[in-house]
Amino acid sequence: MKKIIVLIFLLLAIMGLSNTQINGNFETSWTYTMESSPAQFYENGLKLDLYIKPDGSDFSGSLNLNKGDDDKYYITDGEFDFKFGSNLFKTLWKKKSVNTTDWINAFNNEKIGAVDGLVLKYDLPIGNTENFLFKKDGGSSSFFISHIRGIPLGNFYYSFIYSKEYYTKYNYINWRFYDYNLNLGKTQFFGEFGYSYDKDKFYLEDNYLLFWGNRVNLGRISNAIFLKYLAPAFNKTYLPDSFYNNIRNELTLNKVGINFDFDYYFKNNKISVENFSLSQLKGYFNYNNYNYLYIGIPVVNDKYNLNDLEWTINLPFDLPLFGKLNLSVYKKGIEDDWTNIKKYGDFSFSSNLKGNLLGYYYDISYIFGNRDVNIENSTVYGGGFSEVLYGTLSKSFGNLNLFGKGMYIYGVIERYKTMYLEAKYTGFSNMELLLGIGDGNFGASKEFKKQLSLTVKTGF
Numbered sequence: 003m004k005k006i007i008v009l010i011f012l013l014l015a016i017m018g019l020s021n022t023q024i025n026g027n028f029e030t031s032w033t034y035t036m037e038s039s040p041a042q043f044y045e046n047g048l049k050l051d052l053y054i055k056p057d058g059s060d061f062s063g064s065l066n067l068n069k070g071d072d073d074k075y076y077i078t079d080g081e082f083d084f085k086f087g088s089n090l091f092k093t094l095w096k097k098k099s100v101n102t103t104d105w106i107n108a109f110n111n112e113k114i115g116a117v118d119g120l121v122l123k124y125d126l127p128i129g130n131t132e133n134f135l136f137k138k139d140g141g142s143s144s145f146f147i148s149h150i151r152g153i154p155l156g157n158f159y160y161s162f163i164y165s166k167e168y169y170t171k172y173n174y175i176n177w178r179f180y181d182y183n184l185n186l187g188k189t190q191f192f193g194e195f196g197y198s199y200d201k202d203k204f205y206l207e208d209n210y211l212l213f214w215g216n217r218v219n220l221g222r223i224s225n226a227i228f229l230k231y232l233a234p235a236f237n238k239t240y241l242p243d244s245f246y247n248n249i250r251n252e253l254t255l256n257k258v259g260i261n262f263d264f265d266y267y268f269k270n271n272k273i274s275v276e277n278f279s280l281s282q283l284k285g286y287f288n289y290n291n292y293n294y295l296y297i298g299i300p301v302v303n304d305k306y307n308l309n310d311l312e313w314t315i316n317l318p319f320d321l322p323l324f325g326k327l328n329l330s331v332y333k334k335g336i337e338d339d340w341t342n343i344k345k346y347g348d349f350s351f352s353s354n355l356k357g358n359l360l361g362y363y364y365d366i367s368y369i370f371g372n373r374d375v376n377i378e379n380s381t382v383y384g385g386g387f388s389e390v391l392y393g394t395l396s397k398s399f400g401n402l403n404l405f406g407k408g409m410y411i412y413g414v415i416e417r418y419k420t421m422y423l424e425a426k427y428t429g430f431s432n433m434e435l436l437l438g439i440g441d442g443n444f445g446a447s448k449e450f451k452k453q454l455s456l457t458v459k460t461g462f
Contacts, residue, residue: 022343026052031457060085092121100150104181105194106436113240129153142326144168159183189215209235224254259288325357346374388413401429418448433460
């Protein structure tokens, strides 16, 4: 708490002695829970978001103060930018802000996580460059990445990535990537080549990757081919999980909205004609940006495997007064015995209704089947055969906003029900009060929690 007081006094001093604009959000909350005996009342801690911008300056910054699991406060997501014309110098403090913009996104937040370090962007006669020098939060290694994007040569664009991860002064790993993009109007060629190696062990045998693509637009027909190949010894620590050995062919019939994806792979992970094989055929029917039909057929030993065929049908409806209704049916496999529903392969039937009736906004979903149930970006149930009913309801009365949601899971073995109610008042100047009943994180808690929470948020 002493650190927070010192930080607040420091900010007040900066505001009083300069024309610096400091904006931010301050949040604190308390919870009274009856889950334990006796009931407990505790403070959840403070959250502070700050945004700093001196008048007439090319400097700006932001940071967040949060309470950790150890009940101590930490500054996270800190970023301070210094602009010099078209150039930029940036400092990072426990922030996820390292991304390269090559075709395969070779270094990305997905794998690197939060970092402490520096970013320098500047223009060169041959192009522009973005340099990262950082240490992963909680890690022991240091990283240097330089991404240079050259001046376009007509319709030809290209870039180069040079990177090292240092474990010690004499122990490090190298990466090199080269990507390109040639756009000829109706035809586009693009791709990337990369390799990795340890210090003083450079070789180019089984430590490389290849990405190659081609798009052709013939009006009513569009076709795209993507090839990805990853040699066994390539260091893929920071590659996205989506990069794996395969070839995909996307054929689109633009007039009728039909897409076909042909996924191929290399047997034994070796590039050769004899190892080239189809792994899956996917088909889509789209109209007005809505996907009505999906069919996926896996291929095993060069034969279509209908036993694991999967398909989805989506149907939208506009209901007068009630809103938009979406129905969806999913099924995987063909059953030998249709009389025993408990032994079916994966299937689900779901419906969703969204609408606004007399100012009440609602979102109601019903899901029936034996697949994992995903709600609120989380898997809320994975126990097999079940029915799930989920809904939200909200209404505003001037400065008072009411929100509620509930979920009921009826499974073969497990059964859960939970709800969450919230009232938010925004009538104060730069401040809002939020009163909650229950736990609003259904992904973490499927049972109703007997608790009250009060949150105070203010902006300045």
